[in-house]
Amino acid sequence: MTEKLQVYKCEVCGIVAEVLDGGAGELVCCGQPMQLMAEKTEDATTEKHVPYIEKVDGGVKVRVGQNAAHPMEEKHWIQWIELMADGKAYRQFLNPGDAPEAVFPVTGEDLSAREFCNIHGLWKG
Secondary structure, three states: OEOOOOEEEOOOOOOEEEOOOOEOOOOEEOOEEOEEEOOEOOOOOOOOOOEEEEEEOOEEEEEEOOOOOOOOEOOEOEEEEEEEEOOEEEEEEOOOOOOOEEEEOOOOOOEEEEEEEOOOEEEEO
């Protein structure tokens, strides 16, 4: 059973998929079920993964890591940052070398953010 906005990853090829409309089926890739990525919310390691939201002039800024920025190296980086604002989804894709943050020119009261680390998976803040 899949649910809307769940994120799945293929453990064989690494493809990542987000569910837009849930259903009774199972997501399969490379001949095996895809792994549901749990939304982690607390970071007990020295790496910083939790996305933090702040309202800025002209919109909303989401940065990954509160006191220290997440690494953005070739082998370890934030692939994307997603902002949910009053039922609408916004996503910024990132590359190694980019800052681990995104500014979205939106307003809203009901805000949440997720990010996907290529090594440590899905995080929500």
